[in-house]
Amino acid sequence: MMLDQSQTKAAAERLDVEPVNAARMRKPLYEKRRKIFPKRAEGRFRQFKWLVMLVTLGIYYFTPWIRWDRGPHAPDQAVLLDLASRRFYFFFIEIWPQEFFFVAGLLVMAGFGLFLVTAAVGRAWCGYACPQTVWVDLFLVVERFIEGDRNARIRLDAGPCTLEKITKRVAKHTIWLAIAVATGGAWIFYFADAPGLLKNLVTLEAPAVAYTTVAILTATTYVLGGLMREQVCTYMCPWPRIQAAMLDENSLVVTYNDWRGEPRSRHAKKAAAAGEVVGDCVDCNACVAVCPMGIDIRDGQQLECITCALCIDACDGVMDKLGRERGLISYATLSDYAENMALATDSGAKRIDPRKVRNADGGFADRVRHFDWRIIFRPRILLYFGVWSLVGLALLYALLTRERLDLNVLHDRNPQFVIESDGSVRNGYMVKVLNMIPQQRTILLTIEGMPSAVMRVSGHDPEQGRSFAVSVEPDRVTSLKVFVTLPKGRLAEAEHGFTLVAEDLSGEERDVYEASFNLPGGSTR
Structure with a gap:
């Protein structure tokens, strides 16, 4: 149903906003920061970002408080990096220093996972799950709650220094600092027992390194998160400059x-009445107003774009008000974009709806759009996924088949041997038995x-x-x-x-070590 003229005019009313990071303007090497006041967006991508923010922040802040019973000889914190005992606990998994390859493997998987996501859907990590994005979203929630949405914040920033302005700024920065303190505090809880460390922090009994x-x-x-915001993504983060090598013509990006x-x-309406050809864009700048990076997506792909898709929500909202189809800004591939451009100029026509294709009789029929499986099944994606899967399977196999009993033997260096009174030769060894279970x-x-040897x-x-x-201690190294x-x-x-040979009397685990025996005369056999 079409809207009346007044509603259409209101929907198409131009916002008084210009892009802060303009793609068509050459900037100096050093430029003073121009503040960005993003407008709150509404839509499916914004809702998805809310969900990601709640999940990621919940995991970060509450994980140290999850308990996991490992018995009386091991800590009961589910996730713990115990530097004192040189252990990494993750629920039922315990990683010892000599098993650091598990951590290295996870880092490799994280790297290839990032390559995989970027090659398929662009900077989705940056737009949704990057810690910088998540905390900036959280800080913006506080800023909007205290100072209002975009226009109110602009007026407040440009206005005189009144008591209201000072009160709101103090309140905002106080909450920002509280969030920052909670963030720093949550991080150190991963390295010690969270309840005990919190008590020591409050009573000023915690070690200096914690503070x-x-x-x-x-x-x-x-x-x-509060003062630099978009500058971190533009100037400090290297990923915007690397991502170009990860993208190709079949990668989905905001377009x-x-x-x-x-x-x-x-x-x-006036243009149509005059016989002019116009597009669906009403130049309302809604996409610019909601962009947290202050860019105009209509200028094309830009280094500052984090692919958060809030411009899609803003544009879809305008299209809904005007009674037009959504998707003026959407996730699209370069190959699909080029195909649509070719259809739009078919047979020299001034403008043809690319959602329609020409029939044999010269008429037009609806163009059926299906999901392009080339986005997934292409060499680059398969390569990244293959490496990611192989590393993951190798780590899983190593985790399931690893032994919880280890034996290390170090021969004495001085003396290398001792000749006893009866002529027999004795060698000394430092034997370390690693009991890697909490029993x-x-x-x-x-x-x-x-x-003939005896021990x-x-x-x-x-x-x-x-x-x-x-007898060996639980979850410890016993030296003999x-x-x-x-x-x-x-x-x-x-x-x-x-x-x-070291063998568990109550189980089937065993480990062996091939040792040498030194003899007089400097020979080693």
Whole structure:
């Protein structure tokens, strides 16, 4: 249903807004920041951004408070980077220092995941899930709540320094600082028991490094999220300059469809009555008003665009008011855009609706638009997804098959051997048994090879033998001093060394270490 003339005029009324970051104007190398006052958008993409913001902030702030029972000998915090014990706990997963390849693998997956998303849907990470975007959205919520929407904030900023202005600015920056403090505080809770650390922070009993970390993160969150905003994405972040290598003609990006919108006119009815050809764009600048980066998407793809799609919501709202079809600004690929441009100028016509195609009789029929599977099934996407999947499967296999018992043996350097009074030769070893479960276990240490050799464990049974049962601490490294002695007449047995075996008496886990045995005369066998 078409709107009456007054409604149409109101819907097409031009907003008094110009792009801050104009693509058609060459800027100096150093330029004073021009403030951006984005208008609040309404629509499906804005709702999706609200959802992403709530989920990501919820994960960040509340994860340290989730408890996970690992038994009496391990911390009960679900996600914890325990630097003191050199452990990383993630729910039922525990990562030891020698298993750092899991962290490296996750970083590789994150990198290729970012490449994959960018190649498919442009800077979707920047527009929805980047921490800078999420915290800027949160700060803008506070700013709008206190100072009002775009026009009210512009008037307040340009107005004189009154008591109302001072009160609103103080309130806004106070809440911003509170959010920044909460952000810094939440970060350090990942490195220690959250309830205990919070109590120590409040009672001023926490270590100095905790207060220093909170102060640094508070300052960075406040400055980057509140004072610099779009400058971080434009000048500090390297990804806008890298993303061009990730995109091709089949990548989905936010696009102004000028084959439909041009030429623009704020007086479409008058132009139509005069026989002029006009597009659907009424030059209302609604897309510019909602852009958090202050750009005009109608100038084409720009470095500052973070693909947040708020301009799509704003334009769709105007099209709804004018009774026209949505999609003047939409997610589109370069190849689809070029095809539409060709249709729009078909047979030299001044303007043809690209949603229609020419029939054999010269008439036009509706053009059926289907999802273009080339967006997904193309070499670049398949390559990124393949690497991402292979790394993920390798990490999963390593996680499911890893042993929770590890044995490390270090031969004594000084002395390398000791000749006893009866002529036998003794070698000393520092044996470290890693019990990587939060339960105390009894481990049987056994010598294999060198049939005449005997072993003695310092601090245990003084008698010598071929095997010893030792108790190891839960979730700890147990260090043992082990002496292996070979009789005088059996030194030839040391030619191939021996094997030290650690075996769990209550389970099936075992680990082995091939050790050498040093002899007099500087020879090592």
